Amino acid sequence: MNHCRFGLRCRPFRPIPDTDFYFPAASHEIAIRQLGQGVDDDEGLMLLTGDPGTGKTLIARKLLEEADENTRCVLLTNSHIARNGDLLQAILFDLGLPYQGLTEQVARLAVTESCLDYYREGGKTLIVVDEAHHLHGDLLEELRLLSNLEGKDGKAVQVLLVALPEIEKAIEKPSLMALRQRLTVKAKLEALDPNEGADYLRHYVQVAGGRPDRVFGEDVLDILTHAANGNPRVLNQAAHVAFSLADEMEQSIVDAEAAVEAVTRLGLDPAANEEALVAQNSESIRFAPVSPKSSIFEPAPSVSIVMREPSRTTIPFPPMIVPIEDGPPTFVYEGVPEQVDKGPDAPWAGPSDRVG
Numbered sequence: 091m092n093h094c095r096f097g098l099r100c101r102p103f104r105p106i107p108d109t110d111f112y113f114p115a116a117s118h119e120i121a122i123r124q125l126g127q128g129v130d131d132d133e134g135l136m137l138l139t140g141d142p143g144t145g146k147t148l149i150a151r152k153l154l155e156e157a158d159e160n161t162r163c164v165l166l167t168n169s170h171i172a173r174n175g176d177l178l179q180a181i182l183f184d185l186g187l188p189y190q191g192l193t194e195q196v197a198r199l200a201v202t203e204s205c206l207d208y209y210r211e212g213g214k215t216l217i218v219v220d221e222a223h224h225l226h227g228d229l230l231e232e233l234r235l236l237s238n239l240e241g242k243d244g245k246a247v248q249v250l251l252v253a254l255p256e257i258e259k260a261i262e263k264p265s266l267m268a269l270r271q272r273l274t275v276k277a278k279l280e281a282l283d284p285n286e287g288a289d290y291l292r293h294y295v296q297v298a299g300g301r302p303d304r305v306f307g308e309d310v311l312d313i314l315t316h317a318a319n320g321n322p323r324v325l326n327q328a329a330h331v332a333f334s335l336a337d338e339m340e341q342s343i344v345d346a347e348a349a350v351e352a353v354t355r356l357g358l359d360p361a362a363n364e365e366a367l368v369a370q371n372s373e374s375i376r377f378a379p380v381s382p383k384s385s386i387f388e389p390a391p392s393v394s395i396v397m398r399e400p401s402r403t404t405i406p407f408p409p410m411i412v413p414i415e416d417g418p419p420t421f422v423y424e425g426v427p428e429q430v431d432k433g434p435d436a437p438w439a440g441p442s443d444r445v446g
Contacts, residue, residue: 095337095340095341095342096300096305096333096336096337096342096343096344097299097300097301097304097305097342098295098298098299098300098305099298099299100298100299101298101330102294102295102297102298102300102329102333103294103325103326103327103329103330103333104326105326105327105330107145107147107148107151108148109148109151109152109155110297111293111294111297111298112148112152113289113290113293113294113322115145115282115286115290115322116280116286117278117279117280118145118148118149118279120277121138121149121277121278121279122149122152122153122156124275124276124277125138125149125153125250125275125277126153126156127275128248128274128275129153129157129158129161129216129248132214132240132244132245132248133245133248133274133275134234134237134238134240134245134247134248134249134272135233135234135237135248135249135251135269135272135273135274135275136248136249136250136251136273136275136276136277137250137251137253137257137273137275137276137277138150138250138251138252138253138277138278138279139252139253139254139255139257139258139276139277139278139279140254140255140278140279140280141254141255141279141281141321142254142323143321143322143323143324144279144280144281144321144322144323145279145322145323146220146252146253146279147167147220147252149252149277149279150165150218150220150250150252151165153218153250154216154218157216160212160213160214161213161214161215161216162185162208162213162214162215162216163215163216163218164181164184164185164215164216164217164218165184165218165220166180166181166184166217166218166219166220167220167221168180168221169219169220169221169222169223169224169225170221170224171224171225171229173194174194174198174228174229174232175192175193175194175197177229177232177233178192178194178197178198178200178201178232179192179197181201181217182197182200182201182204185201185204185215187200187204188200201236202236202239205236205239205246205247206239206241206246208246209239209240209241209246210241214244214245214246214247214248215246215247215248216247216248216249216250217233217236217247217248217249217250218249218250218252219233219249219250219251219252220252221252221253221254222251222252222253222257223253223254223256223257223260227260227263227265227266230251230260230261230266230269231265231266231268231269233249233251234249234268234269234272236249237249237272255278261273281319281320281321282315282320282321282322282325283320284312284315284316284320286320287311287314287315287318287320287325288311288312288315290322290325291306291311291314291315291325291329292306292311294326294329304342304343305343305344306343306344307343307344307345307346307349308345308346309346309349310332310344310345310346310348310349313346313349313350313353314328314329314332314349314352314353317353317356317358318353318358324356324358327356328349328352328353328356328358329344329352331351331352331355331356332344332348332349332351332352333348335348335351335352336348
């Protein structure tokens, strides 16, 4: 994609978490505050959860960036680990310490010694395990035992588990009761609301050096945000594809056609989200088909508007407004029997039947 075509310095919607592009969404800011407070309060175990694509890894990296200079950080990105010894070796590797050819117990002693020595020097070790829902019970228990390392002034090791919400069920096992009891800090990421989604897209373009008002065409933000349903990863993907399509057409803006094509290529359903949006914002009005037999006017319109007005004792059903060219609106009941004479000389059954 030619970024210069859109007035950008770099690609705005990247496939990897980039803290330079961090957008301060409400739940993300709350999560960072909760976890930062947990680090400051020497909590041994912390948990960050969220659905796929909500930004868990980005928040973890942001937390590590903001950690105190005396905090030594370990980030384990691959949690497909089968044995406790492999977990301990991964920690040693990230710390830059010898790890090959060690038995499980020797690796455990090496991690313990390193963390306690660093604590005596005035620092502590923060271990962040991404995709922690892949860890089985023995590995989670190993991390809990590491979080027990402490001195008289505080924790030598703190552990942050970053996982999908399914980890909540996994740690309900009786064997992990001690771990559950120590998980006092739990942060959860939520999807972006439509306004946040639009601001998210504008923010990324601005950080990349662009002007959102000159880059996004009419309705593009609405199309992308509703199709992505508030998921930042899907927003990134949809926006990048839309930019690429606009670039292929040698356009300097992303128009609605490119946005619709982008969400379609990603297998999203913008129509379904549009219907949900209309239903949410149209509680007082609904559209109903009208049969030609239900109107005394010819030709009958194909659609009428049924107004949900407060009920009246003289009108048994909500009236239906049928627009006509010459004259004011006339109210017609839904479901009038076909045998009723609707001619101008037909008698009325009662005063409650005449309206308008």
